[in-house]
Amino acid sequence: MKLSFRWYGRGNDPISLDYIKQIPGMEEIVWALHEKQAGELWTEAEIKDEISYIESKGLKATIVESVNVHEDIKLGLPTRDKYIEIYCECLRNLAKNGVKVVCYNFMPIFDWTRTDMFHPLADGSTALFFDRAQIQGSDPQELVDNVAKESHGLTLPGWEPERLARIKDLFKAYEGFTDDKLRDNFKYFMDAIIPTCEEYDIKMAIHPDDPPFSIFGLPRLVNNKTNIDKLLKANPSKYNGLTFCTGSLGSDPKNDLVQMIDNYQERIHFMHVRNVRVDSNGDFSEVSHRSQDGTVDITGIMAKLQSIGFDGYLRPDHGRHVFGENATNTRPGYGLYDRAMGAMYLMGSWDMAARLQK
């Protein structure tokens, strides 16, 4: 298992790599060229520059989250071939510089959705929250405006203002879109890029849908066992793999995460491990990584990963905002302290599981 930490880049992330390096066991930075729009080329010079900065801090940079997929590819428009060629060029440029895994998603329009970024928890911290009734009664534009307001100028991946300015047009484009149609477009994309992935030894790791159910009538591909089975069968190469996000998949309590990890083990290249607490009405709140604080069996997941000899990448996912972190100084979900505590909880579970196996 390679412990990693997401970082938003120089001048874009208030947290320094010097701090991240002090988290015990931290090896890898999960990075991206965050200023790039979907469909834009990542040049080798830009990639080398970012990697050498991360390496100069004593950390590795062999995993990227995310290279975003242009909406025309998801929609299956005739322009998709041009964007697929650019995507392959990005993959070649990354692989030539040592990158082994690329996390991405294939969700229409929204990368992830919450209704409240700084929802109060009982201990006085705050965390991301999803209110089902509020989403059902709201207009997508309200959601976009709310996210813009709560992110206080810190850009949120997947919520790029340039893209969301076109929200009405995008919803129109997806009118009548079924899961199967989106899956066909996913297969077209995968079939087109997998030869490059295999030749250059760079693995694709799709992130689950977040939340793992349809919102605003948009289709879903990566939210439960049935759909993940279809997705992995659509192109059977192991380079068509998963980012297994326990928070996203765990927001549907019907998903048996430990069983799923067992099923998909050789296709899981990246683990996002975090906890959520799902309420009886389906609302969910992000919570600390500790098993007892939520409804996700974090220690069971870490024990399973240890027992299958998981050697992919793993990162603590979103954290709560604690110790003075708030909307004015922290990117929602991506403060330093709770993610660092999460990393230690995950490392502790991992180490103990290893010891008990002997």
Ligand SMILES: [Mn+2]
């Ligand atoms: Mn995740």
